[in-house]
Amino acid sequence: xRQNWKDLFIKGWLFxxxxxxxxxxxxxxxxxxxxxxxxxxxxxxxxxxxxxxxGTEGGIFPAIIxxxxxxxxxxxxxxxxxxxxxxxxxxxxxxxxxxSFIRLVxxxxxxxxxxxxxxxxxxxxxxxxxxxxxxxxxxxxxxIMIYPIVTINTEKALYEIQKEQVMVSYSLGVxxxxxxxxxxxxxxxxxxxxxxxxxxxxxxxxTAPIMLTAAVLSAASPTSxxxxxxxxxYHLYIMASERxxxxxxxxxxxxxxxxxxxxxxxxxxLIRERRVDKQ
Amino acid sequence: MNxxxxxxxxKVNYGEVTVxxxxxxxxxxxxxxALIGPSGCGxxxxxxxxxxxxxxxxxxxxxxxxxxxxRSIKDFHCETLRQKIGIVFQTPTPFPxxxxxxxxxxxxxxxxxxxxxxKNLISEKLKLAGLYDEVKDRMDLSATNLSGxxxxxxxxxxSLTLNPDVILLDEPCSSLDPKATAKIEETLLxxxxxxxxxxxTHNMAQAKRIANxxxxxxxxxxxxxxxxxxFFNHPQKEETRQYLEGLxx
Numbered sequence: 051x052r053q054n055w056k057d058l059f060i061k062g063w064l065f066x067x068x069x070x071x072x073x074x075x076x077x078x079x080x081x082x083x084x085x086x087x088x089x090x091x092x093x094x095x096x097x098x099x100x101x102x103x104x105g106t107e108g109g110i111f112p113a114i115i116x117x118x119x120x121x122x123x124x125x126x127x128x129x130x131x132x133x134x135x136x137x138x139x140x141x142x143x144x145x146x147x148x149x150s151f152i153r154l155v156x157x158x159x160x161x162x163x164x165x166x167x168x169x170x171x172x173x174x175x176x177x178x179x180x181x182x183x184x185x186x187x188x189x190x191x192x193x194i195m196i197y198p199i200v201t202i203n204t205e206k207a208l209y210e211i212q213k214e215q216v217m218v219s220y221s222l223g224v225x226x227x228x229x230x231x232x233x234x235x236x237x238x239x240x241x242x243x244x245x246x247x248x249x250x251x252x253x254x255x256x257t258a259p260i261m262l263t264a265a266v267l268s269a270a271s272p273t274s275x276x277x278x279x280x281x282x283x284y285h286l287y288i289m290a291s292e293r294x295x296x297x298x299x300x301x302x303x304x305x306x307x308x309x310x311x312x313x314x315x316x317x318x319x320l321i322r323e324r325r326v327d328k329q
Numbered sequence: 330m331n332x333x334x335x336x337x338x339x340k341v342n343y344g345e346v347t348v349x350x351x352x353x354x355x356x357x358x359x360x361x362x363a364l365i366g367p368s369g370c371g372x373x374x375x376x377x378x379x380x381x382x383x384x385x386x387x388x389x390x391x392x393x394x395x396x397x398x399x400r401s402i403k404d405f406h407c408e409t410l411r412q413k414i415g416i417v418f419q420t421p422t423p424f425p426x427x428x429x430x431x432x433x434x435x436x437x438x439x440x441x442x443x444x445x446x447x448k449n450l451i452s453e454k455l456k457l458a459g460l461y462d463e464v465k466d467r468m469d470l471s472a473t474n475l476s477g478x479x480x481x482x483x484x485x486x487x488s489l490t491l492n493p494d495v496i497l498l499d500e501p502c503s504s505l506d507p508k509a510t511a512k513i514e515e516t517l518l519x520x521x522x523x524x525x526x527x528x529x530t531h532n533m534a535q536a537k538r539i540a541n542x543x544x545x546x547x548x549x550x551x552x553x554x555x556x557x558x559x560f561f562n563h564p565q566k567e568e569t570r571q572y573l574e575g576l577x578x
Contacts, residue, residue: 146344146388214422218484221382222435222491223411232434233424 082303089301104268105285105294110302115271116185116279117309120264121254123189123275124196128253129246131193132200140208141216141226141234160198164258167195172262186275188264195259196249203245207238244317251313255306257283282306333358333495333525334379334414339393341374341383341549348374350549351393356495361517361526363536363557366546367577372529375546376497379527380414381407398494412439415488416497420504421480423472423487428464431472431483436490450490458486459516478509482516489520496520498528502535514539533573537561545569547577 093109100108135152143149171191181187211234219229235242257265265284272279282302289299332355341349349371356362364372377383378395381402395402402410412435423431432451436442442450455461460482464470472483481501488496498517502510510532517526517539530536536543536557543560545553545568553560553569564570571577 144385144387144389149387212422214418214420215424217382217385218416218418218422218424219434220385220407221380221411221416222438222488223408224435224438225408228438237425 079307082300082307085297086300086302086304089297090304094298094301095305098270099268099280099285103292103294105289105298110280110282110285110298110305112269112271113280113282113285113302114305114309116265116269117254117282117306119185119272119279120189120192120260120281121250123185124192124253125246125250127189127193128196128200128249132197132246132249133204133242135197135201136204136208137230137234139205141230156198156201159194160202162195164195164256165261167191168259168262170194171259176263181276183264183266183278184276185264185272185279188260188279188281189275191259191263192253192256195256196253199249199252200246203248204242207241207245208234210241211237240320240323244320247313247317247320251310251317254313255283255310257281257287260284261287282309330360331358332356333398334527335396336375336378337394337396339375339378339395340391341371341378342390343388348549349378352549352551354544354551354554356525356527357542358525359521359523360541361521361528361539362542362544363540364527364529364544364546365531365533365536366552366572368531370546371549372546373499376416376499376527376529379495379497380411380416382411382416412491413493414495414497415491415493417481417484417488417499417501419500421477421484423475423480423483425471425473427469428472428475428483429468431487432490435487439491454486454489455483457489457516457520458482459512459519460486476509478505478512481505481509481513485513485516485520493524495525495527498526500529500531503531510535533561545572547572 095109095114096111097109098112099105099110135156139149139152143152168191171187171194175181175187175190176183179187215233215237216229219233220226224232260281261284264279265281266278267280267288269278269280282305286299286302286306289295289302335355336352339349339352340347352371352375364375366372374383374389377386378391379397379402383389383391384407397405397410397414405413424434426434429451432454433447436447436450452461452465455464460479463479464475464483472480475483485496485498485501502513505513514535517528520526521539521541528536528540540557543555543557544551545560545566547568553564553566555565560569561573564573568577
């Protein structure tokens with residue numbers, strides 16, 4: 051009898067938690083869509099901010115392109131380093147000490163608050179390396195932030211491959227790089243790419259690292275890595291915190307959310323494609 | 330009888346744990362040597378030592394010397410050594426490609442062969458592994474769709490594509506039924522005319538059926554190494570006798 055109550059309590063707790071989380075997510079999304087859709091128009095999506103103060107009229111086109119550019123450049127930088135780290139740990143590292151040390155460093159980077167990274171990006175990339183407020187300085191800072199996400203997700207994807215398949219390839223006298231490109235990558239590429247995309251989504255939504263390194267109130271669509279850019283999260287922050295236009299802040303939030311959902315859609319498709327392949 | 334590989338005072342540690350302790354053993358050329366002993370006695374580690382697969386494992390420390398054709402295996406480049414000493418694992422591990430692509434995998438890496446020569450070599454090695462007749466009409470089929478026994482023979486055929494001098498087998502029949510096991514044994518006996526085979530097995534009857542020599546290990550130490558008949562009929566050591574009678578294991 052006591053056991054039944056226990057089971058019932060646990061079931062109820064689980065059910066309540068799930069309902070609460072789903073309910074809250076739907077409420078947040080619904081709130082943004084309900085308040086944001088009135089701002090959405092073709093003009094809002096394809097024009098630059100106008101009006102006085104700036105942003106009360108016009109649109110967010112440069113911010114959309116700026117966010118995409120920051121996302122893409124930081125994704126490229128982080129995936130070069132992150133995938134390389136994960137492959138090194140998985141295929142090349144034979145010392146437990148070096149393995150543990152690298153894992154520790156990656157976890158420490160993951161624990162750095164994003165505003166601290168922003169400060170580092172400002173002093174190092176913007177000031178010391180003389181990049182100024184620029185797309186490149188922002189993307190570099192963002193890439194440090196998402197590097198652990200890419201590394202950990204890639205490593206997780208790699209460890210799902212049967213280790214013996216890799217060993218079989220080595221045992222046939224085949225090099226590690228050939229093994230990676232012919233056995234490991236074809237088998238795990240979807241999961242690795244979805245990990246990279248997950249990091250990109252995280253980068254596109256981050257405000258703190260770009261506040262001090264890349265984002266400005268007003269700029270044209272990016273044409274150079276060395277120019278500052280507008281970005282959706284920063285635009286949203288300015289619109290709301292300076293009370294310039296709460297309406298346009300909701301519109302910006304909705305566009306940002308839709309872009310992130312599209313990226314999540316790609317991640318879902320990548321993972322599903324692999325599952326279908328396996329069946 | 331020539332010795333093809335020899336281990337001298339070979340010791341392997343994983344951190345504080347000693348897995349193999351001062352093993353001295355010589356493997357005769359073109360013979361089947363069976364390695365037997367209780368689980369965890371270091372047989373698989375011994376196999377992995379022979380083609381330096383142990384180099385890929387985190388924290389494996391080694392001491393002593395292993396020679397292949399009278400040269401230390403450390404003097405060979407890893408890729409060259411592994412071309413000469415193939416290994417087949419306990420679980421059949423075909424790549425998730427077609428049968429043909431599995432067979433061509435190592436060939437494409439090591440040699441620039443024309444299509445026809447490659448095809449002929451693949452057919453020849455599949456015949457040698459006793460698999461050709463079963464797969465000749467479906468070479469494009471994914472290797473993972475073959476039965477366990479067929480997959481294991483494909484793995485043997487795949488390692489044969491490099492013309493190895495030695496093949497190491499780590500309990501290749503442990504997940505197979507008696508019929509598939511019989512086919513693998515038949516293949517091994519045929520191969521042993523040209524290739525040295527070193528096989529880890531838990532199946533004493535299998536060792537008796539196919540091996541020319543048997544080596545018995547306990548806790549990382551070589552207890553006894555004799556021709557098969559002598560090993561089973563006149564064991565020298567008390568531990569061997571007890572193991573054969575099932576008193577330890």
